[in-house]
Amino acid sequence: xxxxxAFIGDTLVQLLHALPITLLLFAASVAVGTxxxxxxxxxxxxxxxxxxxxxxxxxxxxxGSPLLIxxxxxxxxxxxxxxVRQSPFWPVLREPLSCAVIALALCTAGYxxxxxxxxxLAVPPQQIEAGRAAGMxxxxxxxxxxxPIALRSCLPAYSTEIILMMKATSLASLVTVYEVSGVAxxxxxxxxxxxxxxxxxxxxxxxxxxxxxxxxxxxxxxxxPRHPVLACPTTKKYALSVPRG
Amino acid sequence: MAARAAAWAGRSLTRLExxxxxxxxxxxxxxxxxxxxxxxxxxxxxxxxxxxxxxAVLGALVAAAKLHPNALLxxxxxxxxxxxxxxxxxxxxxxxxxxxxxLVSSVGGLFGAEGFISMPAFLxxxxxxxxxxxxxxxxxxxxxxxxxxxxxxxxxxxIGMPLMxxxxxxxxxxxxxFALPGIGGVWQISLKDSALISVTGLVxxxxxxxxxxxxxxxxxxxxxxxxxxxxxxxxxxxxxxSRAELRVGRTFRRS
Amino acid sequence: MNNKNTRFAACxxxxxxxxxxxxxxxxxxxxxxxxxxxxxxxxxxxxxxGSFDGFEPEMAKVLCERMKTRCTIVAQDWDxxxxxxxxxxxxxxxxxxAISAERRKVIDFSRPYTKAPATFIALQSSGIDLGSGxxxxxxxxxxxxxxxxxxxxxxxxxxxxxxxxxxxxKFIREQFGQVATIREYKTPPEPLMDLKNGRVDxxxxxxxxxxxxxxRGADSALVLVGPAINGPIWGEGEAFGxxxxxxxxKAKLDAAIDSLIADGTISELSRKWFKHDFTxxxx
Numbered sequence: 001x002x003x004x005x006a007f008i009g010d011t012l013v014q015l016l017h018a019l020p021i022t023l024l025l026f027a028a029s030v031a032v033g034t035x036x037x038x039x040x041x042x043x044x045x046x047x048x049x050x051x052x053x054x055x056x057x058x059x060x061x062x063x064g065s066p067l068l069i070x071x072x073x074x075x076x077x078x079x080x081x082x083x084v085r086q087s088p089f090w091p092v093l094r095e096p097l098s099c100a101v102i103a104l105a106l107c108t109a110g111y112x113x114x115x116x117x118x119x120x121l122a123v124p125p126q127q128i129e130a131g132r133a134a135g136m137x138x139x140x141x142x143x144x145x146x147x148p149i150a151l152r153s154c155l156p157a158y159s160t161e162i163i164l165m166m167k168a169t170s171l172a173s174l175v176t177v178y179e180v181s182g183v184a185x186x187x188x189x190x191x192x193x194x195x196x197x198x199x200x201x202x203x204x205x206x207x208x209x210x211x212x213x214x215x216x217x218x219x220x221x222x223x224x225p226r227h228p229v230l231a232c233p234t235t236k237k238y239a240l241s242v243p244r245g
Numbered sequence: 246m247a248a249r250a251a252a253w254a255g256r257s258l259t260r261l262e263x264x265x266x267x268x269x270x271x272x273x274x275x276x277x278x279x280x281x282x283x284x285x286x287x288x289x290x291x292x293x294x295x296x297x298x299x300x301a302v303l304g305a306l307v308a309a310a311k312l313h314p315n316a317l318l319x320x321x322x323x324x325x326x327x328x329x330x331x332x333x334x335x336x337x338x339x340x341x342x343x344x345x346x347x348l349v350s351s352v353g354g355l356f357g358a359e360g361f362i363s364m365p366a367f368l369x370x371x372x373x374x375x376x377x378x379x380x381x382x383x384x385x386x387x388x389x390x391x392x393x394x395x396x397x398x399x400x401x402x403x404i405g406m407p408l409m410x411x412x413x414x415x416x417x418x419x420x421x422x423f424a425l426p427g428i429g430g431v432w433q434i435s436l437k438d439s440a441l442i443s444v445t446g447l448v449x450x451x452x453x454x455x456x457x458x459x460x461x462x463x464x465x466x467x468x469x470x471x472x473x474x475x476x477x478x479x480x481x482x483x484x485x486x487s488r489a490e491l492r493v494g495r496t497f498r499r500s
Numbered sequence: 501m502n503n504k505n506t507r508f509a510a511c512x513x514x515x516x517x518x519x520x521x522x523x524x525x526x527x528x529x530x531x532x533x534x535x536x537x538x539x540x541x542x543x544x545x546x547x548x549x550g551s552f553d554g555f556e557p558e559m560a561k562v563l564c565e566r567m568k569t570r571c572t573i574v575a576q577d578w579d580x581x582x583x584x585x586x587x588x589x590x591x592x593x594x595x596x597x598a599i600s601a602e603r604r605k606v607i608d609f610s611r612p613y614t615k616a617p618a619t620f621i622a623l624q625s626s627g628i629d630l631g632s633g634x635x636x637x638x639x640x641x642x643x644x645x646x647x648x649x650x651x652x653x654x655x656x657x658x659x660x661x662x663x664x665x666x667x668x669x670k671f672i673r674e675q676f677g678q679v680a681t682i683r684e685y686k687t688p689p690e691p692l693m694d695l696k697n698g699r700v701d702x703x704x705x706x707x708x709x710x711x712x713x714x715x716r717g718a719d720s721a722l723v724l725v726g727p728a729i730n731g732p733i734w735g736e737g738e739a740f741g742x743x744x745x746x747x748x749x750k751a752k753l754d755a756a757i758d759s760l761i762a763d764g765t766i767s768e769l770s771r772k773w774f775k776h777d778f779t780x781x782x783x
Contacts, residue, residue: 194343
C-alpha cells in the first residue's frame with residue numbers, strides 16, 4: 001500500500017480547519033449541559049413529587065434514546081411547526097451549529113443528572129448527621145459537606161461523560177455542521193481514499209482525547225483529599241451502571 | 246353561542262381526522278409503516294446482540310491482556326481500549342463499512358474464493374459496534390476481576406483447588422456478579438450506537454424511521470415513533486437487567 | 501468466564517463464516533442485485549411494505565424482462581452506493597447516477613438512460629429571481645465561469661442547499677462557493693425540508709427530483725427559479741454504475757437500454773414520473 005504523504009498532509013490541513021468547530025461544539029455543549037443537569041438533578045431530589053417525576057421522565061427520555069434521533073427531532077422535527085418558526089427561539093434553532101449544541105446539551109444533561117445524583121447518594125449519612133449535630137443546616141450544610149463530597153465522588157464518572165461528549169460532537173456532521181468528521185466524510189466521498197482520511201481524523205480525535213484525559217486527571221488529583229476518604233468504596237462506575245429511574 | 250360550539254366541533258373533527266391519519270401511517274394497513282418499524286426494531290436488537298457477542302470475546306481477550314504480567318500485552322491492551330474508546334463510533338462504522346468489505350474480499354481472494362465475498366450490512370454493523378463495545382467491556386471485565394476477593398482465592402489455593410476448578414467455582418461467578426451492572430450499561434450504549442449503523446444500509450430502526458419520514462414527509466411523526474420504540478427497547482432492557490442483577494446477587498449478602 | 505467466552509467465540513466465528521455469501525458471477529448474469537436509495541422520489545421511492553417504486557424501479561422491471569434476468573432491488577444510502585458496489589455488495593447502482601470523470605476513475609457506467617437538466621428551487625414567498633431559460637455549460641471552468649456570472653451576482657450572500665457528493669454539489673461549490681454559503685446534506689429530502697423551514701434560500705437539484713416535489717407539494721409554496729442547466733457539465737447523462745472489468749454486464753445493459761429508448765418506453769416512463777421527457781439525445 002503506497003503512502004501518499006502529500007495527500008495525508010493536505011487532508012490533515014483540511015481537517016484542522018474544522019477543528020475549531022469541533023472544539024466549540026464540545027465546550028458549549030458541556031457547559032450548557034452541566035448547567036442544565038444541575039437544574040434537573042435539583043428537580044430530581046426536591047420535595048415536590050411532580051417535579052421529581054418530571055425529572056425522572058427527562059432523564060429516561062434522554063438516556064433511553066439515541067442522540068442521533070434526538071438531533072434529527074430537534075433539527076428537522078421542531079422546524080416543521082410554524083409556531084416554532086415564529087417564536088423567539090427560531091434564530092437559535094435556525095443555525096445548525098446552535099441547534100446541534102442544544103441537542104448535545106439536552107442529551108448530556110440527562111446523563112450528567114444521573115451522575116450528579118449518584119454523587120449525592122454517595123455522601124455518607126454519618127457526615128450529614130455530624131454536620132446537623134454541629135448546627136449546620138440548609139445551604140451551609142450543602143456548601144460545606146454535601147457538595148464537596150458529592151463532587152469528588154462523581155468526578156470519575158463526570159470525566160467519562162465529558163470524553164463521551166467529545167465523541168458525540170461527530171454526530172453534528174449529520175445536520176450540516178462542518179466539524180472534523182463531516183469534513184472527513186466529504187473528503188472520502190470525493191476521493192474514495194478511506195483509510196488515509198480516517199487515519200487523519202482518528203489521529204486528531206485521539207490527540208484531543210489524550211489532552212482532555214490529562215486535564216481531567218490533573219483536576220481529579222487537585223480535588224482529592226490529602227488523607228484517605230472514609231466514604232464507602234463503590235464497585236460500580238456510575239456512568240455505566242444500569243439506570244434505575 | 247351556537248357558532249362557538251360549531252367552531253369547536255369543527256376543530257375537534259379536524260383533530261380526529263389528523264389523529265386517524267396518524268394511526269393510518271404508523272399502523273399496519275396498506276399505507277402503514279408500523280410493520281416496517283417493528284421489524285426494524287427487531288433488527289436493532291439482533292444486531293446489538295451480535296455486537297455484544299463480538300465485544301464479549303474481544304473484551305475478555307483485551308482484559309486478560311491488560312492483567313497479564315507481560316508488559317507488551319498490557320501495552321497492546323491499553324492501546325486497544327484507548328483507541329476504540331477515544332474515536333467517535335461514527336468514524337469506526339465508516340471505517341468498517343468503506344474499508345472493511347474490500348479488506349475481506351482481498352483476504353478471501355488469498356484463500357482462493359471466486360469473485361467477491363459480500364459482507365452483509367449486518368456483519369459490518371455488528372463488527373463495528375462490537376469492536377467499540379469490546380473496548381468498554383474490557384474495562385468492565387478488568388474491574389470485575391480486580392474486585393474478586395484475594396483472600397478467597399488464597400484460601401482456595403491453600404486447600405489445593407486446581408486452577409480450572411478455582412476458575413469455575415470462584416472467579417467466574419464473582420466476575421459475572423460484579424460485571425453485570427457494567428455490561429448492562431454497555432448493552433444500553435451499544436443499543437444506541439446501533440442507530441449509527443443506518444449508514445451501512447441495514448434496515449434497523451433509525452434507518453426505517455428516516456426512510457418513512459422522507460417518503461411521507463412526516464418527519465416529526467416518524468422520528469417520535471422511532472424514539473418511542475427505542476425507549477421501549479431501553480425500558481425492557483432495564484427491567485431484564487435489574488431482574489438479572491437481583492438473581493445473580495441472590496446468594497451474596499448485601500454489604 | 502472462559503466457558504462463556506469459548507461459546508461466544510465459537511458462535512460468532514460460525515456466524516461470521518455462515519454469513520459470507522459467495523457471489524460466483526456467472527458470465528450469463530442470470531441474476532442481478534441493484535442498489536438504489538429509495539428516498540429520491542420520483543426517481544426511486546420506498547413503499548410502506550418495503551418494496552420500491554418510481555421511474556427507476558419501473559424501468560428496471562422492464563429492463564430485466566428484456567434481459568431475461570432476475571433482478572432484486574436493495575436500498576443503500578447515497579454515500580455508500582459506490583463503496584458498496586466496489587466491495588461487491590451489489591452489482592448495479594441505480595440512483596440517477598450522473599456519469600462524471602471522477603466517478604469513471606473508480607467505476608464503470610452503462611450507456612445513459614436519461615439526461616436531466618438541473619435547476620434551482622426556492623420558496624415563492626422569498627421572491628428570489630435567478631433568471632430563466634436554459635443554460636448550456638461545457639464542464640470546463642474557463643468557459644463556464646463567465647457564463648454563470650449573472651447567476652453569481654444574483655446568488656450573492658444567499659444560502660444554497662445541496663446534497664453532498666453529487667455532480668451538482670461540485671458545480672455549486674466551485675462556482676458559487678466564494679459568494680454564497682453552501683450547506684451540504686446527506687440525503688435528498690433534507691435540503692428541501694430546510695428550504696421549507698427557511699434555513700436555506702435555494703436548493704439545487706435535478707429537474708426530475710424537483711418537479712416530483714412540485715407535483716407532490718400540496719401547498720405549492722415552492723417554485724422553480726433560475727435557468728435549467730444542462731450540457732456536458734453533467735456528463736452524458738444518468739446511467740447504471742457497474743464495477744470495472746465486466747464487459748458482458750455492460751453489453752447486456754446497454755443493449756436493453758437501447759431497446760427501451762428505441763421503442764419509446766423511456767420517454768413514456770419519463771413523462772409519467774417527471775412530466776418531462778429526459779430521453780438522452782442519440783449519439
